[in-house]
Amino acid sequence: MPEFDYIIVGGGAAGCVLANRLSENPATRVCLVEAGVDGNARKAIVRIPLAMVTFMAPTLAFLGGPKFMSWFQTEPEPGLQGRSLALPRGKGTGGSTNVNGQIFIRGQREDFDHWRDRGNPGWGYDDLLPYFRKLERFDILAEPGSARHIRFGDKPLEGQIDPTYHGLGGPLNIAPLRSVNPMAEVFLEAAQQAGHPLNADFNGARQNGVGLYTFTQKNGERVTSEGAYLDPVRHRQNLIVMSETEVTRIVFAARKATGIAFRRNGEQGVVGGREIILSAGSFVSPHLLMLSGIGNAKELSRHGIPLVAHLPGVGENLQDHLDVTIEYRARSIAPYGVSWRAAPRNAGHVFNWVFNKRGLFSSTTGEGGAFISTDPSSDRPDIQLFFCTGRANTQAASGFTGHGFLMHVCQLRPGSIGRVALKSADPGERPAILYNFFRGDSTMETLRKGIRLARNITAQAPFAPHLDTEIDPGPDIESDGALDAFIRERVGTLFHPVGTCAMGRGERSVVDPVTMRIHGVQGLRVVDASIMPSIVSANTVAATYCLAEKAADLILAADDDGVAA
Incomplete structure (x- = not known):
């Protein structure tokens, strides 16, 4: 019998949403696995909004920002005369919500309708608006008078907000400055x-x-996915957080995922799960899939990795702003x-x-x-x-x-399509990233x-x-x-990578849009920004929260109905 019903790999925006929603049933055993440290939401460098400018400033490293950062780098970009771009990602429970600019923008109606029209029924704007409202506590409406210091076009700001588009009781507080x-x-x-x-x-x-802009803040402080979704449910006996744990591959029995292999404190181990959900982001999620035998068969063979499923779309379709x-x-x-x-x-x-x-x-x-x-x-x-x-x-x-x-x-929509690829079969070696700008x-x-x-x-x-x-x-x-x-x-990016495990039903698709399962295998799902078929016309964190909220419902519905992979 597996130790957990769900093992969630990655404690960022999507992972914390899933940990919260999937553990609501006390009979469901959930494990959240995170490579970085836990308990970050109340640390001063995280909660002070201005501190975000210190995370990537070498002269301010003494403040502690680097321990919240994980760095990637592109290959030399031909369109940038061989220049490589540094690509920071957040590390620790809370993920990139610990270090981002906190701007909360959903995107355009056309973005999500495009997802729907690319073979993802149920993912259009009208389908997702209820989830945007569900996740949100919109301060301007939830606390009348909280925006009275802002006059917008010589009128009070709060009187110009249409409540049709906002939620009042969600976990994530959205506020004006x-x-x-x-x-x-x-x-x-x-x-x-x-x-x-x-x-x-x-x-x-x-x-x-x-x-x-409006921000993921409350009472002037940053609100992270850990603070909004994980901290309020830590008391649940059926929810375990394994921090400072690096997942090295997914364990399979034939074509069924049965657990994860990990490294922690210099030791290696395996933990079993009925379902494995990757929420490690657009660089790490496809990297783990390839290390585990899911990807382009030719490329996996070149690195000596036994094939589990030939999915040539894994690592493809990389997009950023x-x-x-x-x-x-x-x-x-x-x-x-x-x-x-x-x-x-x-x-x-x-x-x-x-x-x-x-x-x-x-x-x-x-x-x-x-x-x-x-x-x-x-x-x-x-x-x-x-x-x-x-x-x-x-x-x-x-x-x-x-x-x-x-x-x-x-x-907002650059048109470049890149990829994430293996450099070797060593889990400790970063993947090769190319944007093709x-x-x-x-x-x-x-x-x-x-x-x-x-x-x-x-x-x-x-x-x-x-x-x-x-x-x-x-x-x-x-x-x-x-x-x-x-x-x-x-030119650089806004650190909004998406698309490398795109959902859909086409030949290059990776994730099923109804069950969130990886095509061709059992017991394995991906829920994070990597499943976006195309980039949204906005900062990507809002859409990531939203897709995780919807994915949680889809996962529970699929499992309740006994839907096969």
């Missing part, structure tokens, strides 16, 4: 003067427009930054955080944003802007000293247009008292050729 930097208001005014309409709710009836950053130096001290002139204000921020959970430390600096179409004939956005009220940046900006601001230009259907045109749209916003009159100069790429970089060179040199 507790303190809005004046530069975010400058951005909103300038964007309107540039011709972009205000949008009070990017998760409402329409996504396009300019507005302020492309992002470049425009950096500006400010003449005013309105943006956040470290300077003698701002020293008294910054000291006040410390006290404001300690006593009120407000001010700079309650912000990620990425406060304002916009969803814009670069095609005048379409109102479906293909560009997302992030306006950051300081120069500290997880990607490329110059640092914390001085005053300035950033405009991220993100291409600017190859195939992926071009620079949309990013180039997005840069010009962003510059047009900062050229408006509201920025005049604050803007000194554009530092990067610099005002002289204007022609198509010069902008393309800048993009090729500086």
